[in-house]
Amino acid sequence: MKKRSLFFVCMIVLAVIVQFRFFNEPTNNKLTEAKVNPDSTLVNNPKPEEIQGFQFLQTKMRSSKGIIRYLVESKSPATYGVSESMGQAMEYTALLGDAKLFNEYAATTDKYFRDPSGYYYWKIDVISKKGETTSALVDDLRIAKAYFIANEKKLGNYDKQIEKLAEDIYKFDVDTQGYPCDFYDGTAKSRANEVSLFYLDVETMEKLSKVNANWSVPHKNAVSILSNMPENQHGFYPQTFKIDTKQYIWPSSINMVENLYTAIDVYKAGKSTSSFISFLKTQIKQGKIYNHYNSDGTPADQDESTAIYALAARFLVLNNEFEAGEWCYRQTLDLQISDKNAFAGGFGEPETGLVYAFDQLEALLMLRTVEIKNDSQ
Numbered sequence: 178m179k180k181r182s183l184f185f186v187c188m189i190v191l192a193v194i195v196q197f198r199f200f201n202e203p204t205n206n207k208l209t210e211a212k213v214n215p216d217s218t219l220v221n222n223p224k225p226e227e228i229q230g231f232q233f234l235q236t237k238m239r240s241s242k243g244i245i246r247y248l249v250e251s252k253s254p255a256t257y258g259v260s261e262s263m264g265q266a267m268e269y270t271a272l273l274g275d276a277k278l279f280n281e282y283a284a285t286t287d288k289y290f291r292d293p294s295g296y297y298y299w300k301i302d303v304i305s306k307k308g309e310t311t312s313a314l315v316d317d318l319r320i321a322k323a324y325f326i327a328n329e330k331k332l333g334n335y336d337k338q339i340e341k342l343a344e345d346i347y348k349f350d351v352d353t354q355g356y357p358c359d360f361y362d363g364t365a366k367s368r369a370n371e372v373s374l375f376y377l378d379v380e381t382m383e384k385l386s387k388v389n390a391n392w393s394v395p396h397k398n399a400v401s402i403l404s405n406m407p408e409n410q411h412g413f414y415p416q417t418f419k420i421d422t423k424q425y426i427w428p429s430s431i432n433m434v435e436n437l438y439t440a441i442d443v444y445k446a447g448k449s450t451s452s453f454i455s456f457l458k459t460q461i462k463q464g465k466i467y468n469h470y471n472s473d474g475t476p477a478d479q480d481e482s483t484a485i486y487a488l489a490a491r492f493l494v495l496n497n498e499f500e501a502g503e504w505c506y507r508q509t510l511d512l513q514i515s516d517k518n519a520f521a522g523g524f525g526e527p528e529t530g531l532v533y534a535f536d537q538l539e540a541l542l543m544l545r546t547v548e549i550k551n552d553s554q
Contacts, residue, residue: 226510227544233522234266234537240303243285249523251530256304258534260290260297264319265538271323272545276332279323283338286320295345296361310363314350315376315438321346322381343389355394356420357382371417371426375438377403380445403439403446411474412453414439430477431470437488444495457489458501466505483512483524483536487543494547506549509540 223231238245238254245262247255263286270278289306290297297317298308321342324335349361352368359369359376377399386392402418406425414436415425440450456474460466466485469477486508493502514520514527524540525532 224544226513227541229522230513230524230537230541230544231269233520233532234534234541237520237523238532238534238537242289242303242306243281244289244301244303245534246303248531248533250526250532251520257300257302259300260286260313260316261299261319262534262538263290264316264323265535265542267320267323268326269538269541269545271326271330271332272542274330274332276327279327279332283324283327292363294363295341296349296363299360312349312361312363313376314346314357314359314372315378317342317346317350318376318378318381321385322378325381325384339388343385343392346385347389347391347395351391351395352420354398354420356398357395358420359417370421371419372402373417373435374403374406374414374425375416375435375442377439377442377446379403379442400446403443404448406443408452409472410452411456411470411472412436412440412450413456413470413472413474414443427472431472433466433468433470433485434482434488437485437492441488441492441495444492450492450496454493454496454498454501457493458498461501461504466508481512483509484533484539486512487536487539490543490547502547503549506543506547509543512536513540 234245238249240246240258244258245266246258247262249255263282266282267279267286270282273279286297289301290308292298292308292310296312297320299311299313299316301308321339324339324342327333328335328339350358350368352358352370357372357377359372361368379396379399382392382396382399386396406414406418408414413431416428416432416435417426418424419426436453440453444450457466465481466489467476467478468480468482468485471477486505490502490505490509493499493505509524512524514523514525514530514532516527518527518530520527520530520532523530523532524536
C-alpha cells in the first residue's frame with residue numbers, strides 16, 4: 178500500500194492516564210478495562226494512536242464470531258481469516274496484560290482454526306468456518322509465543338496449553354530428522370521439505386525445548402541454519418532452506434517483511450546483523466523503506482507499508498539504534514488513518530479504507546513494545 182502523508186492527531190490527551198478502556202466485543206460497544214502490568218521492557222500507558230488502532234481492530238476487522246478478517250475496505254471485507262492474525266492478536270493482548278481479551282482470542286483460535294488432530298489451519302472461511310487443511314510453522318510458533326507471554330505476565334496458568342502445543346507443533350511441523358518445516362498438509366499427511374528462514378523463531382523454540390525435550394534438536398537445527406546462512410553486502414538473506422539438499426534458496430527480489438523477520442531471528446540466534454542495519458539507515462536517510470528490493474539494493478517497487486516500518490522500528494530498537502528506530506516509529510504512525518470517518522484508526526488507505534490485519538497488528542505490537550521518549554507530534 179502507498180504511504181499517505183495525511184496523519185495528524187487531534188485528540189485531547191489526559192493529564193494522567195492510569196486506566197483505559199478498549200472495545201471488547203466485535204458486535205457491540207461493550208468496554209473492558211485493560212490491565213497493563215508494569216514492565217520496563219514494554220510501554221506501560223497506551224497512547225491515543227494505540228487505543229484508536231485497537232478499537233478499529235475490535236470493531237471493524239472482527240467477524241461476529243471474533244475471527245479477524247484478512248483485510249477490510251469500503252467495498253467489502255475479506256471473506257477469510259488467517260491464523261497469523263489470531264496469533265498476532267493473542268501476542269498483543271498478552272503483552273497488553275488483558276487476560277479476558279487474551280482468553281477470548283485464544284478460545285476463538287482453538288475453536289475455529291484448530292483441526293481435531295491438533296494442527297492449526299493457516300486459513301479459514303469466515304462464514305462457513307471451513308479451514309484449509311494446511312498449517313504454517315510461523316503461525317503455530319506465534320501462538321505458542323503468545324501463551325508463553327501470557328504465562329510470564331501471570332494472566333493465568335497456561336502450562337497445559339503450552340505442553341499440548343509443544344507436542345502438537347513438534348508432531349506436525351518437524352520432520353523425522355528434527356528439522357522444522359514450513360507446513361504440514363493434513364490432506365496429503367505430509368510435511369514440506371523446506372523451511373522459510375523468516376519462520377525460524379529460535380527464541381520460542383528454545384522455550385519449547387524447556388517444556389518438551391524433543392524441541393532441543395529442532396532448536397539446534399534452526400540456530401545452525403540461521404548461523405550458517407549467507408547474506409549479501411546489504412544484509413539481505415535467502416528466503417528458504419532446502420532440508421534434503423541443505424541448500425539456501427534466494428528469491429527473485431527481497432521481501433522486506435520477510436527479511437526483517439529473518440534479521441530479528443538472526444539477532445536472537447547470536448549472529449551480527451550489522452550489514453542490514455547499515456542498509457536500513459541508508460534508506461532512512463533517503464526518506465523511505467520500500468516493500469521489495471533487488472539484490473543490488475535498489476528498490477524493486479515504490480510501495481511502502483505499515484508493517485515494514487513497524488518491524489523496522491522494533492528491529493532497530495532491539496539493536497540499540499534508537500534514532501533510526503524512532504524515525505520508523507513515526508513513519509508507522511503517519512500511515513494511520515486519522516480522518517474522522519469510518520476507517521479512522523486503521524493503518525492503511527484513507528481513500529478506500531483498505532486495511533490489512535497484518536499491518537494493523539504489527540503497528541499495535543510496535544506501539545506496545547517500542548517506547549519513544551519524546552512522542553509529541
